[in-house]
Amino acid sequence: MTLPKGAYNATQEEPEILKYWLDNQFFKPEYHPEKGLLSTEEMKNDGRETFSIVNPPPNAYMRPHIGNVSGYAYQDVFLRYNRLIGKKVLGQPGKDHAGIQGEVVLEKIFWENKKKSKHDMGREKFYKTSYSHFEKLMPKIMYDEQRIGLSSDYDRNLFTLDPRVVERVLGTFVQMYKDKMVYKGVRIVNWDPVAKTTLADIDTERVERETDLVYIKYPYAEDPSKFVTVATTRAETMLGDTAVVVDPKDKRYKDIVGKKLKLPLTEREIPVITSPRIEQEFGTGALKLTPSHAYEDFVIMSEWNSEAEPEQQVGYINVIDKDAKLTGPIPEKYKGLETDEARKVVIHDLQEQGLIEKIEKHTQNVVIGERSKAIIEPIMSSQWFIDVEQLKKPAIEVVKKGEVKIHPEYMSKKYLHWMENLHDWPVSRSLWWGYRIPVWYKGELIETIDTEGQVKESINGIEIDGIYDAVEKGLAKVQIDAPGQEITILRHGQTDANEKGIISGWDDTNLNEAGIKYANQAVTALGDFDVVITSTLSRAKETAQIIAKDAEIIETDLLKERNFGLLNGLTWDEFSEKYPEHVKNNTAEYQPELPEAETIEEVEERVDQLIAMIKEQYSDKKVLLVTHTGIIRIFKRKLADMSAAQSRQDDPENLEIHKMIIPESGWIQDNDVFDTWFSSGQWTYATIGANDLMDTFYPTNIMETAYDILELWVSRMIMLSLYTQNKIPFTDVYLHGLVKAPDGQKMSKSKGNVIAPEEIIDQFGADSLRLLYVVGNKAGAGYPVSYEKLEGYKRFLNKIWNASKFVLNFTSDYEETDIAADLSKLEDISTNELDQKILTEIKEVTDKVQEHIEKYRIGLGAELLYQHMWHTFCDEYIEQVKPRVYSRDQEGNPINTSPEEAASRKEAQRTLIIALKSYLILLHPFVPFITERLWKEVPKSETDTETIMYTHWPKTK
């Protein structure tokens, strides 16, 4: 017994235990309790049942707050419990690029640090700088996950913009295109006429301003003496009106519904239609419908059209262009006027015709650009949509049939309601940070408004009608890679030098055994090529010869590497200084023969020549290049832009195989990126797939996340997994509530009431924090942070600690190993009545806790354990058992020495040990740190493992 005296010190013990787990790779599914660490292949084939959870990826732009990490506590309960019942378990962690929020945060950072906007930086630079910024933050966020005890396999951690993930996400879009599920449709966007860009809602803000509410008379077409009066703050948009809308229940307008009105100042006639969205009380109860320049109007139009007969449908007419000037099918005198000016002119003209009934003052919220402060013009723009009809039906079915179960159950009502009302999904976003849409145009895609006020797209002056038309005309391609020729580049075979991170391009010796093996592996991994281009150096040449088989081999000096510092961007002198060992041992004798080192620019030029050569001579061939690391770097720099798919790296045998595209000139990629949920929705199979574990761990078991993204995220994962994999992504959804601030308020950065996990962990320990998340809380319900409760849980940990100390103190002379946590035959443990009583209760508790966890009532399971261990085991049993286990009385004389007493003492000791071990195991999913720490001290049976993580759940049958 080596437990230190005094109280349990969580903050000191926990980091050491975490290190112990990580060092021993216990979090990997490859860890096997008897055989140790298996290879991935062996793990896939071993017989253990599987269990997997994909951790919802936290935003990678900031450290999580105490609420953000709460989910990991629940996920970890499931992970650890399933390990204890003998399954092989995968927790799949990841980090999210966070689309819009990410871009906003990055823009802010770059602006503060460098006074540069993203436009100053340019798209490519912005993307790359952002990427490295995120990469730097990710390990810190990962540590936050580990510190709370989340036992996921961090070696398999993935970033959402990891090329392997990107490839899968974009591939889904390409597949949808082939299945005719994507289309371009018009949609209202926030257009900032000053910044000349589309803004996401989050990039806008609202300001109050006083404006005129103008009441305009629209005469009846049949009888100009009668009219309908509409109220508007944007009089000039009347030129784009396509209907007047009233409440269907409004008696005032009963007679005019379905008839036509004459639209003043124009020659057009517009119908009167109805919508339940209209409020009779506002204005005159009649709304002028301008679907092209008001979001609500657009929605009303869509709803009306989805119900109405074809001849009754209403359209939209765009009358404002991207300079906020009037355009479209309107009288000449208004064309080109800016909106503010146009409003005055329009009101003036209407007044002259006697069509203004009155003008009232009205306070209105206008939307302005957050940065430019310009008034946002809602305009029509062509956006990408996904037809959800085919997606939603199976996703509704699986929940209705219970193939995917949602906990708490009532949340499935929310899910079904959302799904049944789901409309086509607009997936494009005008951002730079994210997955750029894999559509390529032969020239710039121009959006214009034609004389009818309709949005039109053209490429190179040729009008296109949607993506399928554009592809047919040869003006667009939908594919992951840029149009061009794919080439494969393989690093030539050598193994000795690169361990130091150094290339050995000048090393002109022949292939060694490892090199030959490497080349042979490459043969199988790569397949056949038409042409293999290699440098004249013998190693590369030899590798190429083995791989080439029947292919034509081209040797060229262009591929030779003559800049030794390329890898690290060093000059020869810097290189020699940095790697003296390498220069001395490996290259000294060859150095005199080497041509002078080149500058990087010179090498780049040779790479350019090489690319030109391939284009010219082998453009229709399958080309493989065998070359050196430094040259590969140059290729990457030249060919891999932000379309991550182009720098894909595929390493089946730890070979360095790079697939790159030599782009065909003239193709321009679509400017937009995907809605974050389009990629997040694929996170389950994108991650498991990128780690090549689909056969073993898919579908996953539990998706544990916050209830507020059930509709946004969970629904998309279900739809997209069914579509791409033909499988559900998970069988169960567990939704936890949101952690609120101590005062019951929602925690948010803007309120300044966020609490960092460290703040709590330093004070109370991660185990206490986990108990706060779990004990007595039910799925879906929020709860405030309570320092009183944290204090209580800290005391509970201390209780566990001290009870263990008692057991260990008075059982140190118990030497037998019949002390497995096996409650199946209690009479084998003890015949004593008290012992039987506590053991029976522990047995019942074991079954109950198990049932609670398996039925997703983990709050009840934790609470039961807390109560029972403390108030039954500690307060009652230990007090009662004391006289039986003491070996000396108050004066120090030996007691409990008679044969009966000794036997009873032994039974008591065995009971104490088995009871304690059972509690530790049951508690482990909830408080992993302290239970692991105590497990180290506890006497073991033959079946016990060194770590508590992989020991056996107490046997009760």
Next chain:
RNA sequence: GGAUGGUUAGCUCAGCUGGCUAGAGCAUUCGCUUGACGUGCGAAAGGUCACAAGUUCGAGUCUUGUACCAUCCACCA
């Protein structure tokens, strides 16, 4: 306006398929305690489970309605 929850002790919340003489933590009051633990132990006090009606042998638990609160979504022409 739509959807979904909540309303149980002074506070924060549990209560799974109806059996409850309604629980926990914290707070309150009284007492005890020196060989696991004062981060302890024992006990007390505290609730017509929002309100109303219904189903049932039996309702905190099921049904309907009302009131208030919360969250999400949609919007303010």
